[in-house]
Structures are given as C-alpha cells and as structure tokens.
Amino acid sequence: MSAVEIKNLTFTYPGAKEPILKNVSLEIEEGDFLAVVGNNGCGKSTLCKTLNGLIPHFILGDMEGEVRIEGVSTKEQEIGTLAKKVGYVYQDFENQIVCPTVLEDASYACLNYAMEDYEEKGREALEICGLASKVGDYVWQLSGGQKHLLALAGTAALSPDILILDEPIAQLDPMHAGRIYDILKELNEKYHKTVIVIEHHTGYIAKYCKNVLLMKDGGVKWKLSAKEGLRRVDELLESNIFPPQVTRAALQMKRAGILPESVVLPVDIEDGKKVFAPYLKETGPFRRETAESRASERKLENGGKLVSFDNVTVTYRAVKGEPPKIFDNFSLEIRKGEKIALIGSNGAGKSTMLKLMMGLIRPGVGRVTIRGKETGSISKEELGKTISMVYQNPEEMFIMDSIRRDVEYAMKVRKVENYEKRTDELLEMFRLTDLADRDGRLLSGGQMRRASLAIGIALNPEMLLLDEPTANLDIATRREIMKTLQMLKGITDTVVIATHDMQLVCDWAERIIVLSSGYVIADGPKEQIFADMYVRSQVGIRPPEIYDMGRELGILKPCFTIDEFIGCFGGGQNA
Amino acid sequence: MHKLTENILDKISIDFLRNQVLKNAYGNDDTVIAGLDPRILLVWYLFFGLVPWFMNDLVLLLCFFLFVVMTTRAARIAPLVLVLFCVGVFTQTGYLFIAALFFGGNTGTIVPLLVMTLKVAVVSLASITVFSGLDPDRLASGLLWYGCPGQLSFSISFAYRILPVLMEEFQNILLSYRMRGNPPDKSTFFGKIRYLGYQIKLIIQSFYPLMLNTAKRSRTTVEALELRGYRYSLQNPAVKRMKLAMLKVTRNDVIFVCVSAVWVAVSFILSAGLSNVI
Numbered sequence: 026m027s028a029v030e031i032k033n034l035t036f037t038y039p040g041a042k043e044p045i046l047k048n049v050s051l052e053i054e055e056g057d058f059l060a061v062v063g064n065n066g067c068g069k070s071t072l073c074k075t076l077n078g079l080i081p082h083f084i085l086g087d088m089e090g091e092v093r094i095e096g097v098s099t100k101e102q103e104i105g106t107l108a109k110k111v112g113y114v115y116q117d118f119e120n121q122i123v124c125p126t127v128l129e130d131a132s133y134a135c136l137n138y139a140m141e142d143y144e145e146k147g148r149e150a151l152e153i154c155g156l157a158s159k160v161g162d163y164v165w166q167l168s169g170g171q172k173h174l175l176a177l178a179g180t181a182a183l184s185p186d187i188l189i190l191d192e193p194i195a196q197l198d199p200m201h202a203g204r205i206y207d208i209l210k211e212l213n214e215k216y217h218k219t220v221i222v223i224e225h226h227t228g229y230i231a232k233y234c235k236n237v238l239l240m241k242d243g244g245v246k247w248k249l250s251a252k253e254g255l256r257r258v259d260e261l262l263e264s265n266i267f268p269p270q271v272t273r274a275a276l277q278m279k280r281a282g283i284l285p286e287s288v289v290l291p292v293d294i295e296d297g298k299k300v301f302a303p304y305l306k307e308t309g310p311f312r313r314e315t316a317e318s319r320a321s322e323r324k325l326e327n328g329g330k331l332v333s334f335d336n337v338t339v340t341y342r343a344v345k346g347e348p349p350k351i352f353d354n355f356s357l358e359i360r361k362g363e364k365i366a367l368i369g370s371n372g373a374g375k376s377t378m379l380k381l382m383m384g385l386i387r388p389g390v391g392r393v394t395i396r397g398k399e400t401g402s403i404s405k406e407e408l409g410k411t412i413s414m415v416y417q418n419p420e421e422m423f424i425m426d427s428i429r430r431d432v433e434y435a436m437k438v439r440k441v442e443n444y445e446k447r448t449d450e451l452l453e454m455f456r457l458t459d460l461a462d463r464d465g466r467l468l469s470g471g472q473m474r475r476a477s478l479a480i481g482i483a484l485n486p487e488m489l490l491l492d493e494p495t496a497n498l499d500i501a502t503r504r505e506i507m508k509t510l511q512m513l514k515g516i517t518d519t520v521v522i523a524t525h526d527m528q529l530v531c532d533w534a535e536r537i538i539v540l541s542s543g544y545v546i547a548d549g550p551k552e553q554i555f556a557d558m559y560v561r562s563q564v565g566i567r568p569p570e571i572y573d574m575g576r577e578l579g580i581l582k583p584c585f586t587i588d589e590f591i592g593c594f595g596g597g598q599n600a
Numbered sequence: 601m602h603k604l605t606e607n608i609l610d611k612i613s614i615d616f617l618r619n620q621v622l623k624n625a626y627g628n629d630d631t632v633i634a635g636l637d638p639r640i641l642l643v644w645y646l647f648f649g650l651v652p653w654f655m656n657d658l659v660l661l662l663c664f665f666l667f668v669v670m671t672t673r674a675a676r677i678a679p680l681v682l683v684l685f686c687v688g689v690f691t692q693t694g695y696l697f698i699a700a701l702f703f704g705g706n707t708g709t710i711v712p713l714l715v716m717t718l719k720v721a722v723v724s725l726a727s728i729t730v731f732s733g734l735d736p737d738r739l740a741s742g743l744l745w746y747g748c749p750g751q752l753s754f755s756i757s758f759a760y761r762i763l764p765v766l767m768e769e770f771q772n773i774l775l776s777y778r779m780r781g782n783p784p785d786k787s788t789f790f791g792k793i794r795y796l797g798y799q800i801k802l803i804i805q806s807f808y809p810l811m812l813n814t815a816k817r818s819r820t821t822v823e824a825l826e827l828r829g830y831r832y833s834l835q836n837p838a839v840k841r842m843k844l845a846m847l848k849v850t851r852n853d854v855i856f857v858c859v860s861a862v863w864v865a866v867s868f869i870l871s872a873g874l875s876n877v878i
Contacts, residue, residue, distance in 0.1 A: 077827060079823055079826070079827070083823065083826050084823075104826060104827065105829055105831075105832050108827045108828070108829060113827060115820050115823075115824065117817065117820050119765070119817075120817045120818070120820035120821045120824065121820055121821065121824035121828075122761070123758055123761060123821065123824065123825060123828070123830075124757065124758075124761055125626075125736075125737060125757060125760040125761040126737075129737070133828055134827075134828040134829050136833070136839060136842060136843065137828060137829030137830060137832055137833035137839060138829045138832060138833075139832075139833075139836050139838040139839050139842065141842070143842065163626055164761060165622075165626075165764040165765070179828070342615070342616070342619040344619065344622045344623050344626055344627045383775075383779075385615075385775065386615075404783070405775070405778040405779055406778060406779070406781060406782060406783050408779070409778075409779040409780060409781075413779070414779070416772060416776075418769075418772075420809075420813045420816070421769060421772040421773050421776060421809075421813070422776055423809060424773060424776050424777055424780075424805070424806075424809050434780055435779075435780035435781070435782075438780070438781055438782040439782040440782075464812075466812055466813065466816055480780075483780075484780075
C-alpha cells in the first residue's frame with residue numbers, strides 16, 4: 026500500500042495570486058527514503074505541510090484535490106491523529122523545541138497525547154537518536170547538531186510511520202550531517218519508517234536516498250530512483266540543484282568526447298572509480314602543489330601583522346560546576362590581506378575566536394591585540410571602524426525597519442560624507458535596490474544574507490569576520506555569496522570566515538586554520554590541509570567530492586574543481 | 601581607581617547579567633529547596649508571605665528573618681538577585697531607618713521602621729526562596745495542581761526554555777547597535793552623562809528588533825505546538841493527572857515542614873517569654 030497518495034492537489038495561500046501547488050499527483054511507497062528537490066519557493070515545504078494536516082486544518086488557504094495518508098484523506102482526520110502518523114522536523118528546528126530539558130521535550134508529544142509510557146517512549150527515541158547521554162541536560166546546553174537530533178527525537182517518539190525533515194543538515198558540519206543521515210537510514214531500514222527529506226546536498230541524496238522527486242513551479246516534474254534522478258544533470262541544474270561533482274564531471278567529459286556516449290553517468294565515488302579509471306591519462310606530476318603553497322607562504326611574509334593572539338586562555342562563566350575552558354594557551358597571528366577559513370566541528374572554538382577579536386570576550390590570561398592595541402581596551406564603536414562582523418543569523422543585524430536604513434545607519438550616525446550616495450552604491454552592488462524599503466526580516470534567506478553583508482562592509486572596515494555565511498542557503502545562493510566575497514577585493518582585504526562549507530573553503534580561502542577543542546591542529550593552504558588524513562579524521566572535515574575522487578583514482582595532483590579533474594584526462598586538447 | 605571602575609564595569613556587562621539569570625534559573629536545581637515538593641513549598645510560602653504582614657513583634661520577625669535567610673542560603677540564590685533584594689529593601693524602607701538613626705530618632709521611631717523593614721525582608725526572601733530556588737518547571741506543576749490553568753504552567757515552562765535564546769539574541773542585537781553606532785564623547789563630565797543616556801537608549805531600542813525576531817520565530821513554534829498535541833493536552837484531564845504524577849511528598853518535605861513548624865513555635869514562645877521579661 027502507498028504511504029501517501031496525492032491526487033490533483035492545488036493549494037493557494039490566502040492573498041496569493043497564484044497557487045503554490047498546481048495539480049500535484051503523487052504516490053509515495055511505504056518504506057521509501059525520498060528526497061524532495063527543487064529551487065527556492067517551488068512549494069516543497071508546502072507540499073510537506075499538506076501531508077501532516079497543517080494544511081488544510083491549521084494553515085488556511087484554498088485547497089483542492091485530495092491527500093491520503095495510509096488510505097484515509099487528511100480532511101477526514103484530525104491533526105492529532107495525523108501527527109501520530111506523520112512526523113515533521115522543521116528547518117528552523119530550534120523553534121520546535123518547547124521544553125527546557127532534553128527528556129521532557131522528547132516525551133512532550135507523547136505526554137500531550139496521553140500515552141501512559143510517555144517517558145519511556147521519549148527515552149527510547151533519544152536512544153535511537155544518539156542522545157542517551159544527554160537525557161538530564163537542559164536544551165541550551167546542547168550544540169546545534171544535538172538540538173537537531175532532539176527535534177528529531179521529539180518527533181520520532183510518537184513513532185509516526187512517516188518522517189519528514191526540512192533541510193536536516195543545513196547548519197551542520199559534515200560529521201554531524203553524516204550522523205543525522207545514518208540515524209535516518211536506521212529509522213528507515215530497521216524501523217521501517219517512510220522518510221521524506223527536503224534536501225539539496227546531492228551527495229547525501231546519492232548516498233542515502235532511494236528515490237528523488239523534482240518539483241518545479243508548484244508541480245511535480247518527475248519521481249525517479251535516486252541514481253537515475255541524479256543523472257538528469259541538465260534538468261537539475263535548471264532548478265538550481267547541483268548534481269554530485271562526479272556526475273557533472275562525467276557529463277562534461279562525455280560531451281567533450283573523453284568518455285564514450287554509452288557510459289552511464291556515475292553518482293558517487295564508488296561508481297566513479299569504475300567509470301573514470303580506464304580513461305585516466307596521467308597521475309602526476311606533483312609540482313603544482315608545492316609551487317602554490319610556496320606562493321602563499323611568500324604572501325604570508327609580506328602582509329603586516331593585524332591581529333595577534335598571545336597565549337590566550339579563555340574560560341566561560343559556568344552556570345554550574347567548573348568553568349569550561351575554551352582556549353588554553355592559544356596563539357595565532359593574522360596578517361593583513363589574508364583570506365582565512367576557520368574550520369572545525371561545532372563547538373571547536375570558532376565563534377569564541379571571532380568574539381575575542383571583536384573584544385566581546387576578554388581572555389582570562391594572555392592578550393588579543395589589533396595593531397598592537399588590546400581589543401578589550403578599544404571601545405566597540407572604535408573597533409567598528411577596523412573590524413566588522415556578520416553574524417550567522419542575519420536577523421540580528423537588522424536593527425532598523427528597512428534595508429536602506431540598516432545599511433546607512435552606521436554611516437549616518439558617524440556623519441560620513443555623502444553617505445546617501447554610498448548607500449545607493451552598496452544597495453546596487455548587492456542587488457538590493459528593489460528591496461531597499463522592505464524589512465530585512467521578511468526577505469528570503471539569500472537576500473537577508475546579501476543585506477547583512479552590505480551592512481557589514483558599509484564602513485569600509487579593514488577586516489571582515491563572517492560566521493557561517495553560507496549556512497541555510499541553497500547552492501545557487503551560496504554561489505552568489507561567493508561571488509559577493511570576490512567583489513570585496515580591494516575594499517576589505519582581510520577576511521576571516523568560520524564555516525563548514527568546504528566548497529567555499531576550496532574556492533576562496535588562501536589559508537585554512539583548523540580548530541579542534543580549542544587548539545589549532547592545522548594551519549596552511551588547502552592542498553596541505555586536505556591531504557592530511559589525521560586532521561581530516563579529527564575534525565570530520567570533508568573536502569569536495571571531486572578531490573576525493575581524484576585521490577581514489579590515484580591522481581597525485583590535488584583536484585579542487587571539476588575542470589582541474591577533467592584536466593587529468595584526455596591529455597592535451599582539454600588542458 | 602582605574603582598575604576598580606574597570607572591574608565594576610566588567611561585572612555589570614550584559615554577559616554577566618545573562619550568566620546570573622541563567623545561574624538563577626538553571627544552576628541550582630540540585631539544592632535541598634529545589635528537591636522539595638512544590639505543593640508543600642507553595643503552602644509554606646502562603647504562610648511566610650502573608651503572616652509577617654500581620655505581626656508587629658520585633659523578636660518574632662527577627663526569628664522569621666533568620667529562618668528565611670537560611671532557606672535562601674539553602675536555595676543557593678545567584679548573587680545578582682540578592683543584590684537586587686538588598687537594593688529593593690533599602691529603597692522601600694531601609695533608607696528611612698538609616699535617616700532616622702542619623703537624625704536623632706529614638707527607639708520610638710526606629711523600632712516601627714525596623715519592624716517594617718523586617719516585614720518586607722521576610723516576605724521578599726520567602727518569595728526568592730520559592731520562586732527562584734524552585735525549578736520553574738516544578739513550580740509550574742505545583743501551580744497546576746492547585747488548579748491554575750494549563751496555559752499558565754505551560755507559559756512558565758516555555759519561558760524557562762526560551763530565556764537563554766532571548767538573552768543571547770538580545771546581546772547580539774545590542775552589539776549590532778554598539779558596533780555601528782557613534783557614541784558621544786565621554787571625556788568630560790557632561791559627556792559621561794550623555795554617554796550613559798546613549799547606552800540606555802540603545803538598550804531600549806534593542807528590544808524592538810528582539811520582539812520582531814521573536815514574532816518571526818514563533819510562527820514555527822505555534823505550528824509545532826499544534827502538531828505536538830498542546831491543544832489536546834489542555835482538553836484531556838488524563839494528561840494533567842500524568843503530569844502531576846511526578847509530584848511526590850518525600851521524607852525531605854516532611855523534615856522541612858517539621859523544622860519550619862518547630863522554628864515558628866519556638867519563635868512564638870521566645871517572643872512571648874521576652875515580652876514578659878520586658
């Protein structure tokens with residue numbers, strides 16, 4: 026029997042001119058692990074909300090057609106009945122956690138539905154989600170990844186047959202992301218749940234999902250097996266979904282005549298090995314890597330010292346018990362003109378490092394200095410001229426009621442000459458002119474991010490700190506943000522980015538600093554960092570797939586882009 | 601001197617306030633007081649929060665005061681709350697008491713003022729013991745047992761969950777203002793006053809974005825609550841019974857009640873005895 030049956034579903038939000046879902050018909054088999062892909066605003070989330078009865082019972086609007094869950098129409102079932110069949114984990118999962126402690130929240134729904142063994146059910150769900158050791162903790166003590174697992178546990182506790190997750194790994198480092206998917210896989214295979222994820226990381230789709238559904242403009246374009254779906258490179262690209270790098274590389278090579286027409290496109294490294302290996306032309310030489318790292322070393326010596334950490338020890342004020350030590354005897358130097366990526370798993374001290382530079386935290390021992398002046402002794406306002414920071418959560422940057430007023434705020438109060446002209450320029454540069462009068466909070470994720478960057482560089486700071494600038498963005502918007510970062514050249518020449526996004530790291534960073542529990546465990550150019558297996562295993566960083574593909578094939582020269590990879594094949598005509 | 605002002609400024613940073621609030625809400629859940637049954641504690645509070653108003657005996661009030669000082673200590677209340685308590689009591693009546701002492705007040709004026717101050721102090725400390733020492737979640741359950749609506753107990757519990765999130769966000773918004781703002785020069789005396797005014801203005805302004813952001817995030821929360829059966833829990837009496845099943849009167853509760861009763865009895869005897877002597 027199908028777990029979900031949708032027939033001719035059309036839905037229009039109140040006040041909207043056009044329906045967001047147009048005549049959708051779809052069947053999802055029991056026990057499926059389905060990825061829903063599509064560009065922003067194509068109705069993915071809306072579709073998922075029709076499954077758990079939020080539409081039409083809670084969100085009003087014009088609904089036509091029928092949605093059947095396990096054979097019964099959602100219109101004929103109450104939300105409460107549906108909630109026990111269909112679980113939903115939001116993209117902003119933090120807001121769905123409503124209880125102060127972990128166990129309470131996991132068993133909350135079971136208690137509300139008056140299940141006598143609610144606590145037992147909560148414990149079980151926490152066990153499955155790998156939070157068994159956190160049962161007694163408060164929610165605020167959890168890391169971002171753990172909170173996500175808790176939101177999942179709170180949903181899974183009701184043991185619904187269908188689990189829906191909206192972008193489950195958007196804010197997670199690769200290690201935690203892998204863990205979430207492993208748990209989902211277990212739920213799918215061992216507990217026979219139907220799992221539906223809205224996802225645009227095609228690497229994970231290739232690895233974990235059984236089927237993939239492409240949505241476009243409110244309709245279903247196709248539903249295919251994951252491998253087959255991911256091979257439809259052009260259609261996916263059209264919807265701003267980027268198929269796995271291996272697949273794209275193979276398609277390009279096919280078109281360039283390096284691979285024969287008959288080759289079936291690979292979707293993961295395993296497949297890729299079989300497809301690419303026979304055509305590999307050269308595996309060396311090793312020269313380029315050393316030349317490049319030498320070049321960046323030279324650069325390091327050139328720039329003047331901008332920020333330095335000298336034997337810094339930081340402890341946080343503890344709510345209970347021993348104050349936790351974040352940094353112990355930490356030293357580091359940042360020179361002018363450097364493009365630094367700060368990587369490490371959640372909780373490794375990345376944010377603390379940014380906060381130290383902003384003088385938000387003062388070290389217990391040691392000094393953090395900017396141009397020889399201690400950050401703590403410079404007033405925030407003064408510091409704002411030298412350093413600017415863009416938060417992970419752009420909403421916290423919006424202090425006025427329109428984008429224009431937000432961008433001009435700092436210049437206006439500091440009486441910068443011609444600030445209006447500069448504001449116009451900034452709005453133009455970040456393509457915000459049309460949105461200038463809207464409140465920042467009401468924009469889409471990518472627009473908010475652009476606006477927050479515009480605000481961040483308004484004062485022409487010498488140094489810019491970015492905390493996870495690409496989190497929660499789809500891949501097309503991420504590209505756009507990268508382009509924006511390129512535009513900063515010349516204005517703000519020292520940039521530090523704390524990120525999990527390895528693609529961003531590869532495309533942009535010149536120096537990578539790897540933090541692990543408060544220590545710098547590696548510091549150098551990307552070639553060096555990604556080649557270091559020890560570092561990789563310590564912090565769970567994962568280089569772009571194409572890099573691993575190259576390694577797997579025995580290519581000595583590291584490939585960070587598809588073009589570099591293709592260059593190793595077919596010899597002269599392409600390189 | 602410079603060191604001292606720096607030290608004080610460091611102490612009253614937003615980060616410090618945040619830590620104190622968190623400490624008060626989450627840091628003392630393993631004390632004797634936190635482990636008591638909230639129903640017992642609420643009854644206890646009914647006595648120590650009401651009775652002192654109707655008493656005028658100095659000895660009796662002093663004894664009560666000593667007792668609530670001990671319970672406050674046992675509840676491990678965060679220092680900030682205690683400082684606020686002292687400031688509060690002082691501004692209510694304490695300053696009159698000191699003024700009377702200095703401007704030739706005799707026992708006739710001092711005793712009534714002392715009585716008044718003690719009353720306020722006893723009631724405040726009893727409140728602090730109960731509302732600050734008790735885990736808000738347990739407090740909510742206690743209130744629920746006495747028939748308060750489920751919405752109220754949910755609000756308390758939810759506030760307890762959301763508090764750290766809000767504090768963190770507030771801190772970040774305030775920082776946005778500070779980093780982008782242009783404060784008045786604080787080298788002169790008037791500049792310092794203007795600077796203080798500027799800071800206060802920022803703090804007030806920061807609440808607006810905070811509220812808007814909270815409104816935005818509540819969209820998900822409302823939907824999630826619906827999905828997680830909040831509405832059903834309010835209608836179903838079985839849920840209330842299950843929620844309250846965890847409330848149990850233990851040996852500690854009995855001991856606590858006995859000690860309180862004995863202390864009160866001894867206080868009455870002592871005050872009666874002393875008034876006979878006088």
